[in-house]
Amino acid sequence: MRYLFLFLLSALLLFSKTSKGKDNSFYTLSYKAGTLGFGLDLSYYANKTFGTRLNFNGYSDTRHLSIEQKRYRMQGLLNSTGLIFDIHPWQNSFMFSWGAYYSKSHLKFINKPKSGKIVVGNHSYSSMQVGKAVANIKLKRRINPYFGIGFSSVDKNDKWHFVMDLGAVYIGTPKAKVTAKPLKGFEALGPIMEKESHIEEKNLNRKIEKFKVYPIISIGIGYNF
Numbered sequence: 485m486r487y488l489f490l491f492l493l494s495a496l497l498l499f500s501k502t503s504k505g506k507d508n509s510f511y512t513l514s515y516k517a518g519t520l521g522f523g524l525d526l527s528y529y530a531n532k533t534f535g536t537r538l539n540f541n542g543y544s545d546t547r548h549l550s551i552e553q554k555r556y557r558m559q560g561l562l563n564s565t566g567l568i569f570d571i572h573p574w575q576n577s578f579m580f581s582w583g584a585y586y587s588k589s590h591l592k593f594i595n596k597p598k599s600g601k602i603v604v605g606n607h608s609y610s611s612m613q614v615g616k617a618v619a620n621i622k623l624k625r626r627i628n629p630y631f632g633i634g635f636s637s638v639d640k641n642d643k644w645h646f647v648m649d650l651g652a653v654y655i656g657t658p659k660a661k662v663t664a665k666p667l668k669g670f671e672a673l674g675p676i677m678e679k680e681s682h683i684e685e686k687n688l689n690r691k692i693e694k695f696k697v698y699p700i701i702s703i704g705i706g707y708n709f
Contacts (some may be wrong), residue, residue, distance in 0.1 A: 489513055491675065491693070493705060494665075495702055499686050502606055503507055508530075508531045508532060508620060508640070508672030509527055509528070509529060509531065509640075509699075510528075510529050510640035510708050510709065511526070511527065511708070511709050512525070512526075512527040512528075512529065512532055512535075512537075512637075512706045512708050512709075513525070513526055513527075513706065513707035513709070514527065514629060514636070514647045514705065515706075516544075516649070516702040516703060516704030516707060517518060517649060517702065517703065517704060518649070518700065518702025518703060518704075519698070519699055519701050519702065520541035520543075520564055521541045521542050521543025521545055521562040522542060522631070522701060523539055523540060523541040523542075523702060524539070524540045524541075525537045525538070525647070525706070526691065527570070527603060527636075527639060527706075529640075532572060532575040532638040532639075533568075533571060533572050533573070533575055534570070534571060535569070535570040535571075535572070535579070535638075536565075536567075536568070536569055536570070537562045537567075537568045537570065537640065537643075538565070538566070538568075539564075539566035539567075539568055539585075540564075540565055540566075540567065541562060541563070541564045541565075541566070542562060542564075542636060543551060543561075543562040543564050544559075544560065544561045544562070544601050545558075545559075545561075546558065546559050546560075547668075554595050554598070554603060555595065555596060555598045556593045556594060556595050557593075557594045557596065558591065558592070558593055558594075558625050558644050559591070559592040559594070560589075560590075560591050560592075561588075561590055561591075562589045562590060562690055563587065563588040563589055564584055564585045564587040564588070564589060565586045566582050566585040566586070567583050567584060568582070568583035569581065569582055569583050569646055570634070570636070572638050573673055575638060576638065576679065577635045577636060577637055577638065577645075577653075578633070578634075578635060579633065579634050579635065580632075580638060580686050581630070581631070581632045581633065581634055581649065581651060582629075582630060582632075583629075583630050583641055584627050584628060584629050584630060584632045584705075585627070585628050585653055585693050586626055586628075587623055587625075587628055587653075587695070588626070589622075589623060589657070590621060590623070591620070591621040592618065592619070592620050592621040593618070593621070594616055594617075594618050594619075595616060595617040595618070595619070596615070596616050597610075597611035597614075597615070597616075600649075600654075602615075602616070602617065602687050603676065604605065604617050604664045604680040604681065604684055605679065605681065605682075605683035605684050606680070607680065609646050609673075610702065612667065612670075613666055613667060613670045613673060614665070614666055614667065614670075614673070614677065615665075615667050616664070617663070617664035617681070617684065618662070618663050618664070618692065619660055619661070619662045619663075619684070620660065620661045620663075621658050621659070621660045621661075621688075621692065622658065622659055622661075623655050623656065623658055623659075623661050624656045624658070625655060625656045626652055626655060628653045628655050628656070628660050628662045628698075629654050630651055630652070630653045630654075630700070631651055631652065632649055632650055632651015632652065632700060633651065634647070634649040634650060634651070635648045635650050636648075637706065638707060639708075640708050641678055641708075642708055643707055643708055643709075644658075644705060644706070644707055645705070645707075645708070646703070646704075646705065646706075647703070647704050647705065647706040648702065648703045648704075649700055649701070649702045650701055651699075651700045651702070652697050652698065652700060653697070653698045654696065654697055655682065655695075655696060655697065655698050655708050657693050657695075658687070658692050658693075658695060660688040660692060661685060661691050662681045662682075662684045662685035662688060663681055664677045664680060664681045664684070676691065676708055685689055687697065
């Protein structure tokens with residue numbers, strides 16, 4: 485999919501260079517930070533109205549948190565590539581944006597025993613029986629549509645300038661997969677752990693099914709050249 489984005493961008497740049505507005509054309513390189521992590525934009529403006537940009541984002545984090553008396557180690561990865569079209573209707577810094585993101589983001593929650601016990605599904609087990617329960621949350625959709633507004637200079641003489649995006653990506657319903665396995669010596673608990681994992685998974689999917697839209701807020705600086 486990354487090659488598809490690059491191909492589309494190259495075609496648009498080639499088309500733009502043959503347009504009447506080529507004398508006003510310029511490139512912009514922007515560095516941003518926000519809800520998609522740290523990002524880099526490479527933009528091409530055919531004129532003061534139309535622009536196209538390729539956007540790369542990434543961020544990873546590990547932290548500990550407690551949810552409903554359960555202790556988790558959360559491992560998160562944000563990884564996305566976007567192909568975005570910008571239109572400045574009044575030929576100033578304000579713009580409307582639309583496009584799509586190709587995402588490989590995911591979350592992993594690791595539930596380890598607390599006070600010698602771990603809760604999986606509807607029951608509590610000894611840390612000698614079950615070492616951990618792991619929940620992986622991924623997006624069902626790899627390609628996700630985006631719409632938003634923002635600010636970015638359309639004057640190629642403004643070398644350094646402020647950039648901002650405000651919008652949302654439709655990601656569909658995330659999908660969670662929960663796995664809990666018994667430790668060595670307690671293999672007889674395997675079928676029970678499978679059922680308990682299914683209960684935990686069902687409850688988690690019910691909680692996250694409403695998160696179908698992911699907000700995008702990013703700010704940074706851009707350089708025109």
